Amino acid sequence: MSINIPSFILALIAFVILYLLLNKYAFGPLFSIMEKRRELVMSQMNEAAQTRDQAVAYVEEQKKALEAARKEAYEIIEQSKQTSSKQADQLMAQAKEEAARIKEEAVRDIASEKNKAVQELRNEVGAVSVKIASKLLEKEVSSEGVQEELVDQYLKEVGGRP
Amino acid sequence: MHESPIIELGGIPIDLSIVLMLIVTCVIVFVIAKLATRNLSVENPGKLQNFMEWAVEFVQNLISSTMDWKKGKHFLSLGLTFIMFIFVANLLGLPFGIVTDYHGAEHAHIFGKEIVSVKEAFEKNPELEEVGVAWWKSPTADASVTMALALIVFLLSHFLGITKNTKNYFKHYFQPYWFFFPINVIEQFAKLLTQGMRLFGNIFAGEVLISVLLKLTALGAAGWVASALGLVVWQGFSIFVGAIQAFVFTILTMVYISQMIESHDEH
Numbered sequence: 298m299s300i301n302i303p304s305f306i307l308a309l310i311a312f313v314i315l316y317l318l319l320n321k322y323a324f325g326p327l328f329s330i331m332e333k334r335r336e337l338v339m340s341q342m343n344e345a346a347q348t349r350d351q352a353v354a355y356v357e358e359q360k361k362a363l364e365a366a367r368k369e370a371y372e373i374i375e376q377s378k379q380t381s382s383k384q385a386d387q388l389m390a391q392a393k394e395e396a397a398r399i400k401e402e403a404v405r406d407i408a409s410e411k412n413k414a415v416q417e418l419r420n421e422v423g424a425v426s427v428k429i430a431s432k433l434l435e436k437e438v439s440s441e442g443v444q445e446e447l448v449d450q451y452l453k454e455v456g457g458r459p
Numbered sequence: 460m461h462e463s464p465i466i467e468l469g470g471i472p473i474d475l476s477i478v479l480m481l482i483v484t485c486v487i488v489f490v491i492a493k494l495a496t497r498n499l500s501v502e503n504p505g506k507l508q509n510f511m512e513w514a515v516e517f518v519q520n521l522i523s524s525t526m527d528w529k530k531g532k533h534f535l536s537l538g539l540t541f542i543m544f545i546f547v548a549n550l551l552g553l554p555f556g557i558v559t560d561y562h563g564a565e566h567a568h569i570f571g572k573e574i575v576s577v578k579e580a581f582e583k584n585p586e587l588e589e590v591g592v593a594w595w596k597s598p599t600a601d602a603s604v605t606m607a608l609a610l611i612v613f614l615l616s617h618f619l620g621i622t623k624n625t626k627n628y629f630k631h632y633f634q635p636y637w638f639f640f641p642i643n644v645i646e647q648f649a650k651l652l653t654q655g656m657r658l659f660g661n662i663f664a665g666e667v668l669i670s671v672l673l674k675l676t677a678l679g680a681a682g683w684v685a686s687a688l689g690l691v692v693w694q695g696f697s698i699f700v701g702a703i704q705a706f707v708f709t710i711l712t713m714v715y716i717s718q719m720i721e722s723h724d725e726h
Contacts, residue, residue, distance in 0.1 A: 301465070301603045304477040308598070308607035311481040315488060315544060320536045323492035327511060328535070330499045337501060 415456070423452055461558055461593035461670070462580055463601075466572040475569065480598040484548045492543065518542060521710050526717035534716060537615075541608070542709040545599060545658065549701030552597030552666050553694050560589045567592070599704075600663040602655065609655030612712045617647075620719030628719065654711050661704045665697040 426448050434444075464475040495511035504512065518538040522531035561567040567577035567590070580590045598604045620628040632643045672693060675686040 299602070300606060301463075301472065301474050301477070301601075303471050304474045304601060304603035305607045305610075307473075307478060308481060308604040309611065311485055312540070312544065312608060312611060315485045316537065316540045318489055319492050319540050319543075323489070323496045324515075324536045324539060326499055327496045327508075327515065330501055330508075331512060331515065334501045 419452065419456055423448060426452065461591040462574075462576040464559075464569065464574050464592045464594060465576040466569060467575055468572070472575060474601070474603075476592075476594050476596060477598060477601055477604060479594060480548070480551060480596065481604070484544060484551060484598055487551075488540075488543045488547050491547075514543070515539060518709065521706075522713050525710065525713040526721060530720060531713070531717070534713065538709050538713060541712055542705045545608070545708050546702060546705035548597055548599040548604075549662050549704060550597075550698060552595070552600055552662070553669070553697050553701070555595065556593060556670075557595035558591045558593050560591050562589045596666060597662050599658055600666045602659045602663075605659040605662075606655040608658070608708070609651050612654060612715055613647075613651040616712075616715045616719040619716060624720050650715060654708065654715075658704050658708050661700055665693070665700060668693055669697070 427445060430444065430448065463477070465472050466475060467473070492511065495507040497507075498505060499508060515535070518535060519528075522528065522534060522538060525531070561574070561577050567574040574592065577590045577592060581587055617628075632640050634643075669690065672686050672689040675682040675689070678685075
């Protein structure tokens, strides 16, 4: 083994030249491309994370909206239930009132009709009785007023015990 | 062993095989890197780009394992160049070799210059019949090249230590006590020496064993079989060693740099 000084210097020069050439024409561009790729991957990952966050927020929002809608629907149902039952109660009360009124009216009508009938009947019976009595007792009954009073009294007794 | 083809150019002894192999290695590394980064794409990287990015990430992990990535990212290109250069250089000597044999000093000429090393070999031992000159070998099987690489690391790490971490750099020579100064200085040069010599030794030994295995063929048919079997096993192992040494050299580079630029105040 021996060190040949010119070889030594040549190797030094050759290596330095190779280094400079590689650095300029091969590695420099390669490193910048690798850096670019790294940045690209990073930006894409950031983007993906952002999109995921957005999606999560969106889902959360949707969930809230859904919850609100459900609540509202429940409230509406509850309200309508209440209204309907109130209405039914009202209708029922109205109907009852109406029925009571009609019944009362009917009762009153019946009573008045009856009174009217009774009155009529009494009048008629009185008149008829007087006629019969006058026909029978044409001569005997002279003073009309006295006789009529007598008949009325009699008939009152009859009407009091129907 | 084979001689190196050394010629003298204006009085300077130049090893042509080293020149050749350095150029070949640099060209191969540059072509691979350039092909891999030819059609760069963020979204749809090609196979070669993927491979290159794998290598980049490998070196990134290697750097992050030794120092803070914020400080270490400046050495990514350096680490990649080291690992690719050394790996390619280690493997170049494996598949084949180019050896020329010279039967006498007067035949050893190239580009009109005489090959000094061959002449010297004949002068030293006049009985020699022929001298083989190896033209194709791993550049890292030469101590000059590996020591040059180690020197780059040495100079770079000390330069960074002095400029970026001045106080700690000078303080660490006197730790834990002032009289440790000589030991600390020796340690720095030991680092330089071991880093270069480790690489050289591994690859050189690999090539020596390959040439020894090739010489087995002189034993006849059995020698050919043994040689072929041995070469298959040893070449496979040498690929492994080449990769490991490239890795070791690079990680040591990062460790040495981190030792120089990391301050130990925070402990």
